[in-house]
Amino acid sequence: MTAESAPAYPSELRVNAWTGGETAAGPLGPRARGWALSGHGRALPQLLAPEEEADPADWRDPRVGWGLVLPDDDALPDDVKARGDDAPEPLRELLAARSGSPVLRYRTETELRFTHLRRYYTDRSVQDIALSGPERGTGVGALPRYLLLYGGPDVIPWDFQYLANQSAAVGRLTLTGVGLENYVTALLGNWPGSAARPTHTVVWAADHGPADITRVMRTAIAARVQRSLAGDSEIGAHARYLDGGQHQATAAALYQALGDHHPALVVTTSHGKTGPLTDPAAMVRDLGLPVDDEYSIVDPARVLDAWQPDGAIWYAHACCSAGSDGSTIYAGLLEAGSWVDQVLTGIAGIGAHVAPLPEALLGAPRPLRAFIGHVEPTFDWTIQNPHTGQKLTTSICRGLYDGLFRPAPVGLALREPYSHVGELFAQRDSAYRAFDEGADSAGVAMATTLAARDRQSMVVLGDPTVGVPPLPSRAR
Structure with a gap:
């Protein structure tokens, strides 16, 4: 502002207050100049503007925490x-x-x-x-x-x-004992010298044919995640895919791929071992272990013989891949005595446990960063809309690629799938009201309840602040 345009020192000021008589105006007092210049030379006061929002990925910020x-x-x-x-x-x-x-x-x-x-x-x-x-x-x-x-x-x-x-x-x-020491030591050092390569991934998808839910999981989750990873300019050809549709999803092939590839992200879709129902000790021992194309289990000991996780993250979409509970959230859903009802009852009968695969990998000498799995089984209706055929797994796939490779902490990367729980329960409540008014909305209530329960039972094992190592472009 030039001297010519600067406002002149006023002789009087008007105020927007009216007492019912004349418009209020008055001359400046003898101390007005001192009032205007009070505080001259001191730092400007903090203005009452909103502060910048905290970055939700920055858990160190006390506003996040x-x-x-x-x-x-x-x-x-x-x-x-x-x-x-x-x-x-x-x-x-x-x-x-x-x-x-x-x-x-x-x-x-x-x-x-x-x-x-x-x-x-x-x-x-x-x-x-x-x-x-x-x-x-x-x-x-x-x-x-x-x-x-x-x-x-x-x-x-x-x-x-x-x-x-x-x-x-x-x-x-x-974890307890040495396993807990291994994990916390790696966490505090942010996995120093980690062999996990952010440009290398392994996706493994069992497929037992078109009538089996493994086909739906392969197409709705594994294949979609694989397309994103293979299409990334920094991952590309290093996105290894063991496709059950091509009879490649064997336990032996997974062990070799992990040992050769040193991936930062592992994604597996399969059945999870939940039997024999007549042997509770065996059920606990093998709980939720991925089942391959040949109906063999992925053995945690053999995984660790071939590979040290060393800072990788593993997503396993399989029944009980994270653990089991002493009751099932699907109680009353299936016909009493039917095969699936016996499975659900049998799993609940062994009580609340964490599955052996994540426990072994998180407590290894060079441990996994995090394991994402399920406590309950997945039903076909929870990953594919029964009326439209639309896949319902977009947010999970986005979390595993867009979220983790942004990179974001694993807990933040999965916020969208968890947000669906409230949405689905709200849709179920609308179906309830419609049913009470005479509409045939039981199918909608069934689909939304199943999907909400499925998202609920997806859990993270490990610290939620960890994430995959950044890609080279992000690291720079």
Whole structure:
């Protein structure tokens, strides 16, 4: 602004206040110049404009945050619970390294276990923090956007992880001893010297024919993810595809591909082992192991003989690939005594467990970063619309490619699939209302409930802040 255009020092000012008489105006007082220049030479004040939103991928930002969730124990003093002194030593090291991260407690009371986590503070104050609607981050009364549950589903139920996934990026660890040390050491160092190549991937898809659900999983998930990976200019020909449609999806071929290829991402679609139903010990031992084209299982010991995961991420779409629960969310769905009903009842009968494959890979000397799997079986209606034939897996495929290779933490990469749970339950409620009004909407209620339950039971094992190593272009 030039001197000619600068506003002249005023002799009077008008104000937009009216008392019912004359328009308000008045001369400046003798101290007006000092008022205008008060604070001259000091820093400008902080203006009350909205601050930039936090990057949801930056869990280190206190407005985003990471927290450790442990089972509560009323026998412990509150300050011990606030610090997490009852956690295993590796987790205490993780808390120390992630300074300022809260320890939250899972409570079993009916009024809390579905909706809240409890936080104890070192000043001995206590607060119950809602899963839905609180401030976000690591501050007082806030819920971190990333949560690591520590404990098996017998102490922090799968149901709670399903619920927490709606509002946070959630992972779970159940490792103990050397396995836990291996994982936390790798996590703290961000997998130093990792052999996992971000430009190399392995997709393995069993296919037992057109009448089997493995065909639908191969086309709806594996083949779609493979197309994205093979079409990436930096991955391209390094996207290895073991296609069950070509009889390539054997356990032996998977072991060799993992050992030769050192992939950063592994995607498998198949049946998961859930039998024999008459031998509960064998069911627990082999729970959820991928079943190949020849009906042989993928053996965790043989996987680790051929390959150290060393910072890879594995997605396994198979029944019980993540574990089992002591009851099924599909209770009452199938005809009592039918084969599938016997399978669901048999799985529930072995109780709540984490499956052996993720447990072995996450606790290996050079461990996996994260395992994404399912606690319940997948039905054909949950991945392909029965009325239109439309595939319902787009967000899962996008999360595995667009999300992880953006790169985003695994918990953030899967936000869209989890967001469908609320959408599907809202559609189911509309179908309920229509049914009450006389419409034949039971089929819609069935399809939406099945799909919602399926997305619910997809879980992350491992820390939700991890992601695949960045592609060379992203690393630069």
